[in-house]
Amino acid sequence: MSTITQLIHSIPVDEQTGAIAVPIYQTSTFVQEAPGVNKGYDYARTNNPTREILEKIVAQLEEGATGIAFSSGLAAIDAVLKLLKSGDEIVAVDDIYGGAFRLFTKVYEKFGIKVTYVDTSDTQAVFNAITPATRLIWLETPTNPTLKISDIAAIAKIAKAGKCLFCVDNTFASPVLQQPLKLGADIVVHSATKYLGGHSDLIAGVVVTKTAELGAEVRFYQNACGAILSPFDSFLLIRGIETLxxxxxxxxxxxxxxxxxxxxxxxxxxxxxxxxxxxxxxxxxxxxxxxxxxxxxxxxxxxxxxxxxxxxxxxxxxxxxxxxxxxxxxxxxxxxxxxxxxxxxxxxxxxxxxxxxxxxxxxxxxxxxxxxxxxxxxxxxxxxxxxxxx
Missing domain, CATH: 3.90.1150.10 (Aspartate Aminotransferase, domain 1)
Incomplete structure (x- = not known):
């Protein structure tokens, strides 16, 4: 089966009604049979059936273990940065998206996280920027807006040797063209507002992790900090992905x-x-x-x-x-x-x-x-x- 056919048929038919489109579960909470006894859902910030289906689809698209959906691309980036602590350092692409630069410098630097910006299309420059405190390499490829291309597989080896997390913003390429997890990345982020949604009618972000363990860490921050994607926007994003x-x-x-x-x-x-x-x-x-x-x-x-x-x-x-x-x-x-x-x-x-x-x-x-x-x-x-x- 081709990947396109597999994607289309991974979007499930509703078991209760036979609806071929994913239903929008527009609810804030779920009735429980007894305290802690439920049908897999208790509160819609923590989980929602529409969002859950979307998260499984994006994980499949990137061939990762776990997908986590957020209310914006920046909320997705923010959740990844919360994996770090004061004193950690980031090596990031130099022509980084302006919103990510603002988040890195105006929010996280004041919490003691240092960011070094390098031309990541120069693999040696990435290697030279690594210090014992580096915990994350942040890549865009192609970059926004000068379309620089960086060697994902080569930088993945540098990250592994330095015991760093390696995150690739795959927004510009989309998983149709490029799958960074298969090339060695640990995390992929998307502004799903862009190609995944595709119709300029929603704001959304997604994180996909290579391992379930890392996915559980990011999902903790999704729930704890609350920047979740709504059921309706999850539905719109699924619809967009169908024609991606x-x-x-x-x-x-x-x-x-x-x-x-x-x-x-x-x-x-x-x-x-x-x-x-x-x-x-x-x-x-x-x-x-x-x-x-x-x-x-x-x-x-x-x-x-x-x-x-x-x-x-x-x-x-x-x-x-x-x-x-x-x-x-x-x-x-x-x-x-x-x-x-x-x-x-x-x-x-x-x-x-x-x-x-x-x-x-x-x-x-x-x-x-x-x-x-x-x-x-x-x-x-x-x-x-x-x-x-x-």
Missing amino acids: HLRVRQHCANAQQVAEYLENHPLVDKVYYPGLSSHPNHLLAGQQAKGFGGIVSFTLKDDTEEAAKSFVTNTRYFKLAESLGGIKSLLCHPASMTHKSIPDEKRRAAGVADSLIRLSVGLEEPADLLEDLQQTFNKIDQLQPAVSGL
């Missing part, structure tokens, strides 16, 4: 066309997309993943924030918004949006330039998306005559 393979396949195909178009445009300076042979880690991306994803970033030759803002406010089909991974194409200006919490100097050093624009390539006809980009370039070229003719 088809959607990701088309996201990748459309993004490849967009990246190739941008690479040949005279107003574009650099294009960041692992599917291009010009990408420094193109071969590695092809080895550890089954596709290159739906995110394309690029910088303008007019490397100013003003030029980028002019671009992102003149598109038709690409809608200016935070987030990514939905069926409709989105774009954003990371320096002033998703990564604005990162100091300018650190942001630029990580490769997030003032003119960098991130595209979340949706499921529209690719010819329409290319036409939209072209008409936008035409507009900004007219608005900035000094750039004309480049």
Whole structure:
């Protein structure tokens, strides 16, 4: 049986009614036969049938032991960080998602957890950053928003040798393209708001652990801290996952066309997309993943924030918004949006330039998306005559 067929048929038919869709158990509590005697559920923060089915599905998708669903991607990240204690250190990817950077620096550093940021696409740099106090290596691959690719298997060996936990944020790739647990990671996190949900209609996060023991630790924090995913959002996420393979396949195909178009445009300076042979880690991306994803970033030759803002406010089909991974194409200006919490100097050093624009390539006809980009370039070229003719 193929993995796609297995996924579809792992979503159970309701035993009581025969409903082919997972029911939404919209309840806060469950009647007990006697104190402590119940049907497997006592209080909906601790467990809920709809959420439980979702958690089993995401664990299967990542081929892990335990899935745990949270009210947001940041809540999922927060639960993983709670595995640490004061005095522990983290080695993290340098162009990290701005929300994760804010959580690391503004919340956990004041509790005595030190974070060292390195270019994780340089495996030696990761090795050099490890100290006796390092307890967690935090990776995004591809990274947000410069699409750096890091060698998951090689870093897993470094983590194991250093007796560190190794967590991979797999949001950009999705489990359809990449399964970090099979490559040696201990934990995978997702902002399920993005590709897993896929329709820009929910906020959710998931953690998947390689072992049941580690999963039990994370689940303790899910219950103790209470950042659970609601039954309705669990239902929406299950529904999104049902079409994940088809959607990701088309996201990748459309993004490849967009990246190739941008690479040949005279107003574009650099294009960041692992599917291009010009990408420094193109071969590695092809080895550890089954596709290159739906995110394309690029910088303008007019490397100013003003030029980028002019671009992102003149598109038709690409809608200016935070987030990514939905069926409709989105774009954003990371320096002033998703990564604005990162100091300018650190942001630029990580490769997030003032003119960098991130595209979340949706499921529209690719010819329409290319036409939209072209008409936008035409507009900004007219608005900035000094750039004309480049």
